[in-house]
Amino acid sequence: MPRESVVDALNTIHRALRPNGILLDIHPLDVPSPVSALFADQTSNPIGETFYAGSFAGDVEAAERALAVQETQGHYANEQQTEFDFLHHFTLDQWHTYFAAQANDYRPLGAELTTAVDHTMQTPGTTLTMGERIKATRYRARTS
Amino acid sequence: MDHGQTMDPEGIETGVIHDLVDFKNKEVLEIGCGTGRLTFRIAPGTRSILAIDPDEDSIEIARERTPSNLRSRIAFMPTSITDVALADNAFDIAVLSWSI
Numbered sequence: 001m002p003r004e005s006v007v008d009a010l011n012t013i014h015r016a017l018r019p020n021g022i023l024l025d026i027h028p029l030d031v032p033s034p035v036s037a038l039f040a041d042q043t044s045n046p047i048g049e050t051f052y053a054g055s056f057a058g059d060v061e062a063a064e065r066a067l068a069v070q071e072t073q074g075h076y077a078n079e080q081q082t083e084f085d086f087l088h089h090f091t092l093d094q095w096h097t098y099f100a101a102q103a104n105d106y107r108p109l110g111a112e113l114t115t116a117v118d119h120t121m122q123t124p125g126t127t128l129t130m131g132e133r134i135k136a137t138r139y140r141a142r143t144s
Numbered sequence: 145m146d147h148g149q150t151m152d153p154e155g156i157e158t159g160v161i162h163d164l165v166d167f168k169n170k171e172v173l174e175i176g177c178g179t180g181r182l183t184f185r186i187a188p189g190t191r192s193i194l195a196i197d198p199d200e201d202s203i204e205i206a207r208e209r210t211p212s213n214l215r216s217r218i219a220f221m222p223t224s225i226t227d228v229a230l231a232d233n234a235f236d237i238a239v240l241s242w243s244i
Contacts, residue, residue, distance in 0.1 A: 009226055016173060024161065086152050
């Protein structure tokens with residue numbers, strides 16, 4: 001979402017929520033996402049990391065600032081927050097399709113990781129996992 | 145984003161969300177529903193969900209993937225939160241799913 005739209009979006013959501021309604025925000029954190037090979041016997045081996053592009057990280061930061069302003073203005077109260085790891089499981093084709101389609105959101109994959117992926121996926125029955133660190137926050141809508 | 149990979153087969157996200165929010169009998173607005181992956185995990189037990197996303201292709205996929213037992217309570221709409229016309233005080237819960 002364009003940064004200038006975030007405030008409009010949060011105001012629209014606030015109007016649409018009933019008094020004391022809940023806003024649940026779920027978004028990734030700007031930290032490296034570990035990549036592992038998951039073998040057929042369910043053992044796994046870390047082979048590298050992926051990194052969000054600066055523009056994507058900037059959008060997340062801008063959204064967090066907008067939410068913080070809404071809290072300051074008394075529109076929402078942060079009631080509970082937690083973090084968790086969200087795992088993607090890829091075949092090799094899915095891996096390439098994903099990073100081709102999401103190229104704007106990630107830094108280019110490093111040569112070391114690309115080599116490790118190609119080498120690892122030669123083992124039959126192997127899948128790739130990538131874990132994104134996610135923050136989930138429950139806000140309570142306040143009447144102002 | 146759904147590009148054919150399997151996402152969260154462990155159900156960690158679903159568990160976290162249901163620990164944070166009780167969706168039972170609630171009217172829910174989901175912003176950025178994509179192809180409905182999270183929508184289908186939230187929908188059971190809700191009163192209704194309006195799920196929106198500006199990507200028309202994703203909304204079409206979400207409609208096709210909607211389980212028959214959830215069709216009566218989910219409405220998918222191809223629009224954005226800044227364009228959609230919503231009534232005031234219409235929802236108990238709004239979910240921003242990876243969308244800001």
